Amino acid sequence: MRINRRLLLGCLVSWIAFPALAADRLTSVDVALGDVSLNKVSFLIAADAGIYARNGLEVHQYITPGAAQVARNSGVIVPPENVKADIGNAPIAVGGGSPMIYRVSTDPKAVHRIALTTTESIIRDHIIAAPNIKSVQELKGKRLGYSVPGAVTHVGAIGFARKMGWEPGKDIMLVGGGNAINPLLEGKEDALMAAGMLFSKAAENKLNDLIDLTRYKIPVAGSSILAEKNWLAANRDTAARFVKAAIEADALMKTNRAAFDAALVKWFNIRDQATQDSMYREALEIPRKPYPAVEGIKATLSIYDSPRMRMFKAEDFYDPSIIEALDKSGFIDGLYK
Numbered sequence: 001m002r003i004n005r006r007l008l009l010g011c012l013v014s015w016i017a018f019p020a021l022a023a024d025r026l027t028s029v030d031v032a033l034g035d036v037s038l039n040k041v042s043f044l045i046a047a048d049a050g051i052y053a054r055n056g057l058e059v060h061q062y063i064t065p066g067a068a069q070v071a072r073n074s075g076v077i078v079p080p081e082n083v084k085a086d087i088g089n090a091p092i093a094v095g096g097g098s099p100m101i102y103r104v105s106t107d108p109k110a111v112h113r114i115a116l117t118t119t120e121s122i123i124r125d126h127i128i129a130a131p132n133i134k135s136v137q138e139l140k141g142k143r144l145g146y147s148v149p150g151a152v153t154h155v156g157a158i159g160f161a162r163k164m165g166w167e168p169g170k171d172i173m174l175v176g177g178g179n180a181i182n183p184l185l186e187g188k189e190d191a192l193m194a195a196g197m198l199f200s201k202a203a204e205n206k207l208n209d210l211i212d213l214t215r216y217k218i219p220v221a222g223s224s225i226l227a228e229k230n231w232l233a234a235n236r237d238t239a240a241r242f243v244k245a246a247i248e249a250d251a252l253m254k255t256n257r258a259a260f261d262a263a264l265v266k267w268f269n270i271r272d273q274a275t276q277d278s279m280y281r282e283a284l285e286i287p288r289k290p291y292p293a294v295e296g297i298k299a300t301l302s303i304y305d306s307p308r309m310r311m312f313k314a315e316d317f318y319d320p321s322i323i324e325a326l327d328k329s330g331f332i333d334g335l336y337k
Helices: 005-017 020-024 038-049 063-072 099-108 152-164 179-185 229-232 236-255 257-268 273-283 292-304 321-329
Strands: 027-034 059-064 090-095 113-118 127-128 143-145 173-175 191-194 208-212 223-228
Touching: 027 038, 027 179, 038 059, 038 090, 038 223, 038 273, 059 236, 090 099, 090 179, 099 113, 099 152, 099 223, 099 236, 099 292, 113 236, 113 321, 127 292, 152 191, 173 292, 179 191, 223 229, 223 236, 229 236, 236 257, 236 321, 257 273, 257 321
Parallel strands: 027 059, 027 090, 143 173, 143 191
Antiparallel strands: 090 223, 113 223, 127 191, 127 208
């Protein structure tokens, strides 16, 4: 997307320097969080700590009823006002860029969104396996669980198979709907692609944490702030304020351990110190300057190549101008001084 970046930088610096102006008028905006996961913690902190309000925003963050049920199964009761079935049309979503691109290429009715930031530009999942599987080599011929086609776990599973020189469907079976511990414990799969919240629980479920896929540097357009394309064109100031608030909250999460632990207890009912420590180490890996994952977007276009996918270019799915302006202004560096 082409914009006047110099103009944007000037405007951005002005409301960084005078935050009180932003607080005078709160702009309401709906945000689809989608689920309850580690990469959503900073957004919950932004609400709890009043960071959104300080940036002139009244943010309504929602998760899906299904995600709320998963939370209830963990002993967490999500307030009804934070649950909404139809959140797909929210102007801002926090979720994977790769699955969004996949949906746009396979469903003409899918919402086309633009990645403004990305906190996960390479696959950071671990593969956790049943107790009888001790090494990644033993996964050959076995079943590896992921969520759905296009998802970060699917991109990661394909990338892992390629690194091993294996052909999915022949040398390793990829099992959809399998990125949860229960299917593994029930013997419906042999291993799974696990994000931070899952692999931090491997030991307590007597599962083997086989490998941290970070070492392979598999590109992905993972968790991102995604703005609906047409809404973004008409609401750039609101989008910029949201990105600024999110980055401020991320810095608070990393520099205030108590705030992080409190969010885990409040939203996930995670009280175990070892689990909290493991998740905090993962949180610290989130980049301070989360530029959109251009290489991850290009990888998605390549993995899911199709005539419709070829209608798009990588540039159709990202806009780095807001994070670039924040970076050049010195705002992000200032949060860690």
